[in-house]
Amino acid sequence: MEQPGEKPVAGAEECGEVRGESQAAEESIEDRIRLLLRLRAQTKQQLLEYKSMIDASEEKTPEQIMQEKQIEVKIEDLENEIEDVKSNFEMKTLALNRMRLSAALTKNMEKMGAESSVLTDDMKHILKLQNLIMKSQEESSELEQKLLDVRKKRLQLKQTSRSKLLEIQTEKSKQKKDLDNMENSEVIKTMQKKLQMEIKITTVIQHVFQGLILGSKTNWAEDSALREIVLQLEKDLTTI
């Protein structure tokens, strides 16, 4: 492996530190105080980081060899944990600030008394608005309840109408089935056979009479009564 080259580049000095002596010495003192405060904050933060590293290293890491997928899942779980802790912390800070604010406000109110008209006006306005909010919330919940009841009724009606329609449908289908059955029933079949038989017999009788009249060699077209009879005998009975 070849020797890698490394070059440190000169750092930029912090600006505004060196001033001419003609400038007020107070400015440099102020700057120095600012620098010291900044350094203090820095060292605090760095100390916090080191402490947290020490705490973290005291925790035992699991030595077992896990598959890559499991490691990924575990890492994501830990990241989500970090997010949860952060959001909890934020919420707690918010709640704490709120409590502090209300405590300071109450202290202020007690102290100022009649002079704090602006504050009391604001507070009264806030109370009024909150009362209004509560009332409208109650009303809205009542309306929602009514809406829910109406919807339930509608659903019930729909269900009953559905069941009724179903009944009608079954009745109709039953009727239709009965009709079909009747058509296929035996009674009708025997009746139809009898009808056919009668029709045939009548047709035969018709032809016999026709034969009689034609065989008698009379001119049946002249006599109106005979003509009527012949025409009637021509009628085909199956079409009736």
Next chain:
Amino acid sequence: MSVLRPMDKLPDLNAATILLVGTEDSLLQKLAESMLQDHCASELRVHLANSLPLPSTVNRPRIDLIVFVINLHSKYSLRNVEECLSHVDSSFFLGKVCFLATGAGQENHCSIHQNTVIKLAHTYRSPLLFCDLEVESFRAIVAQRLVRMLQICAGHVPGISAVNLLSLLRRSDSPPSKEL
């Protein structure tokens, strides 16, 4: 020592050190100069390196942030960075490592797909920045960003730590190569 550890030295007062690792010296030099031009209340120190491990003969201060510069035009830079990653202690990856991919603007010169770099950054759970280091304005912007990140990682900003910043920079979408 062949492995870089984040906390094995005490920090210098008001000083923050960043280590830029990459194969292209000119880009690193330009980036370093842009960073030093930025007005920052803390003292900045920029170290450049082509690959790890760093020679142990030099007495260097505690490194607060490592930036791996990957040039999307050359596969060698990616391989170099991947080799260097094994010389970094795992506790560095809690927010003190950043990947910087350059050259994404010229699509026809890119030999590494963006998804490769995205996947790499996702595996190491570190933030990934895209920047074209050749362009002056983009370089200045990314230098400002890096200076701010460096200040946080060095502990100069009260209230935010490197781990905090890492969870803030976390991408909510998983890398697209997972679907492949």
